[in-house]
Amino acid sequence: MYRSYAEMPKIELPGNLEVKISDSTLRDGSQMPGIVLKKTQKLKIFEFLHEMGIEKLECFVFNERDRSLVRDMLDCNYDHPDITGWARANVADIDANLSMEGINEVGILMSISDTHIFDKLGLKDREQARDKYTEALQYAVDHGLKVRCHLEDITRADIPNFVIPLVKELLSIAPDAIFRICDTLNYGVPFEETPLPFSIPKIVRAFKEIGAEDLEMHVHDDFGLGVANTLAGYWHGANWSSLTFMGIGERAGNTELEKILTFLFCRVKGFEKYNPAPVTELTRYLEHELAFRLPRNKAIVGENIFAHESGIHTDGVLKNPFTYEPFPPEVVGGQRVLLVGDSSGREVVRYKMQEVLNELLGVEVNLRKNDRRIKMICNDIHKLYDEEARTSSVSDDELREYAIKYFLTSEEAFPPWIAHTRYE
Ligand SMILES: [Zn+2]
Numbered sequence: 385m386y387r388s389y390a391e392m393p394k395i396e397l398p399g400n401l402e403v404k405i406s407d408s409t410l411r412d413g414s415q416m417p418g419i420v421l422k423k424t425q426k427l428k429i430f431e432f433l434h435e436m437g438i439e440k441l442e443c444f445v446f447n448e449r450d451r452s453l454v455r456d457m458l459d460c461n462y463d464h465p466d467i468t469g470w471a472r473a474n475v476a477d478i479d480a481n482l483s484m485e486g487i488n489e490v491g492i493l494m495s496i497s498d499t500h501i502f503d504k505l506g507l508k509d510r511e512q513a514r515d516k517y518t519e520a521l522q523y524a525v526d527h528g529l530k531v532r533c534h535l536e537d538i539t540r541a542d543i544p545n546f547v548i549p550l551v552k553e554l555l556s557i558a559p560d561a562i563f564r565i566c567d568t569l570n571y572g573v574p575f576e577e578t579p580l581p582f583s584i585p586k587i588v589r590a591f592k593e594i595g596a597e598d599l600e601m602h603v604h605d606d607f608g609l610g611v612a613n614t615l616a617g618y619w620h621g622a623n624w625s626s627l628t629f630m631g632i633g634e635r636a637g638n639t640e641l642e643k644i645l646t647f648l649f650c651r652v653k654g655f656e657k658y659n660p661a662p663v664t665e666l667t668r669y670l671e672h673e674l675a676f677r678l679p680r681n682k683a684i685v686g687e688n689i690f691a692h693e694s695g696i697h698t699d700g701v702l703k704n705p706f707t708y709e710p711f712p713p714e715v716v717g718g719q720r721v722l723l724v725g726d727s728s729g730r731e732v733v734r735y736k737m738q739e740v741l742n743e744l745l746g747v748e749v750n751l752r753k754n755d756r757r758i759k760m761i762c763n764d765i766h767k768l769y770d771e772e773a774r775t776s777s778v779s780d781d782e783l784r785e786y787a788i789k790y791f792l793t794s795e796e797a798f799p800p801w802i803a804h805t806r807y808e
Contacts, residue, residue: 386706387704387706388704388706389706389711389712394651394652394653395651395652395653396652396653397618397619397652397653397654398619398620398621399621400654401618401621401623402623403618403622403623403624403625403648404439404440404623404624404625405438405439405440405624405625405627405641405644405645405658406438406439406440406441406442406465406468406600406624406625406626406627407433407438407440407441407442407465407626407627407628407629407641408441408442408602408626408627408628408633408638409429409433409441409628409629409632409641410426410429410430410441410442410443410453411441411442411443411444411470412626412628412633412634412638413628413629413632413633413637413638414426414632415633415634416632416633416634416637417634419632419674419676421674423449423452423453423456425670425673425674426453427453427456427457428666428669429629429666429670430457430460430465431460432629432662432665432666433465433629434460434462434464434465435659435661435662436645436658436659436660436662436663437464437657437658437659438464438465438641438645438658439464439465439466440464440465440466440467440468440624441465441466441467441468442468442469442470442491442626443467443468443469443470444469444470445469445470445480445481445484445487446477446480451484454467454484454486454487455486458485458486466489467486467487468487468488468489468490468491468532469481469484469487469489469490469491470490470491470493471490471491471492471493471520471524472492472493473492473493473494473516473517473519473520473521474520475520475523478490478492478520478523478524478527478529481524481529482527482529488528488529488530489529489530489531489532490524490529490530490531490532491531491532491533491534491562491564492517492520492521492524492531492532492533492534493534493536494513494517494520494533494534494535494536494550495513495536495537496513496535496536496537496538496541496546496547496550497536497537497538497540497541498510498541498542499537499540500536500537501513510546514546514549514550514553517533517550517554518550518553518554518557521533521554521557521558521561522557525557525558530560531558531561531562532561532562532563532564532600533551533554533558533561533562533563533564534564534566534602535547535551535563535564535565535566536566536568537566537568537569538565538566538567538568538581538587539567539568539569539570539571539572539581539582539584539587540568540569540571540581541581542581543580543581543587543590544580544590547581548590548594551563551591551594551596552594555594555595555596559595560597560598561596561598562598562599562600562624563591563596563598563599563600564599564600564601564602564624564626565584565587565588565591565599565600565601565602565617565622566602566603567584567601567602567603567604567609567613568604569604569606570603570604570605570606570607570608570609570610570613570636571607572584572587572603572609572613573609573613574609574612574613574615574616575616576620584601584613584616584617584620585616585619585620588617588620588621588622589620589621592621597623598623598624599617599621599622599623599624600622600623600624600625600626601613601614601617601618601622601624601625601626601639602625602626602638603617603625603638603639604633604634604635604636604637604638604639605631605633605636605637605638605639606635606636608636610631610637610638610639610640611639611640611643611644611647613639614627614639614644615644615647625639625644626638627639627640627641627644628640628641629641629642629666629667629670630642630667630670630676630678630685631643632676640683640684642660642663642667642684642685642716643683643684645658645660645663646660646663646684646711646715646716649715650710650711650715660715660716660717661714661715661716661717662717663684663685663716663717664685664716664717664718665717667685684716685716685718687721689710689716689718690709690713690718690719690720690721691720691721691722691723692708692720692721692722692723692732693722693723693724693725693727693728693732693777694727694728694729695727695728695729695730695731695732696729698722698728698729698731698732698735699729699731699732701720701722702722702731702732702735705720722735722736723777723778724736724765724777724778724783725769725776725777725778726766726769726774728762728765729762730753730758730759730762731753733758733761733762733765734751734752734753734755734758736780736783737751737758737761737783737786737787737791738750738751740780740783740784740787741787741791744784744787744788744792757790757791760790761786761790764786765778
């Protein structure tokens, strides 16, 4: 049915909803334990987000370090991402945003689960929480700020009895507010049938029913449901998602920006506005700068995403990359890597030998899989693994040594471009 990337049909977002991405790498991401982002690194992330086409980012504006970063970002004069602020629900935090020239929108933290209201904030009852949030919102609106309401821990909150009445009040103060659906501990699930407060589709629908139009998914990844819940939000009418690059963030982190970006670009109709090409470069940059290693098998940007070792896979990819590559490596600025290891077959050894000999001899060499020397090299390689002392792939340097041994210096050596006539 499908035999090339061009033939793959794209899926559609229901209702042709125009959806956007808001980055939180510089805010939620930089709160990750053990990660300290320097200003130069934050500016680099900002540049990359601009190249990718990300519409918005949020950051803190509380100390001079944060404020000088915001000034430097604003000095770039980019039309995207929009730089927006963040505040707790108090006057001092909102004032800090108001005093920052160029910041016109603020997201206000409104913790709405009982455990956050009573245990974390130490409030007496839900009404106190409601008053605190409506007053903070009124203050921000009265001072001319655009607003987002960050409804923290919504997937463990009392939605019909507390959240919906609260959101109605917030809407009466700011009808164009963006409501951030914060799946803070990732108790949300992407299923329609699950009851509230867990069902992301049901939450989104409840907001739409009372006239909240702009909804933003902000999903942490504690149960590994970050991407699924974010997409469930989009699919049921949320038009924003708040994401962090490489999923950096507290505990298990946040939904990964590169995953949502690449998924929308490759799989969903109408997302040519995004450019995932810089994601691999930004990943390698951050891994290097932060001494932070992603698992090699991480989706989109892990080192192995275009690496092939087993005989069946390398053979398939050499015939048609569509067989075992989800999208062409250049979509995310990546590179295909063929590895020789314990599960490799003769085809990849032939291919790698050909590459090595081309490089060593400076002429185009064509080898066949049945070449006797290829078989001998494969035997040597398998012996390495049979002894179980070897746990890594065979490096390019080692392959060069095999090439020299079997093709250039031993009694087996024979000019490879005529070799198969003699040795087959
Ligand atoms: Zn968060």
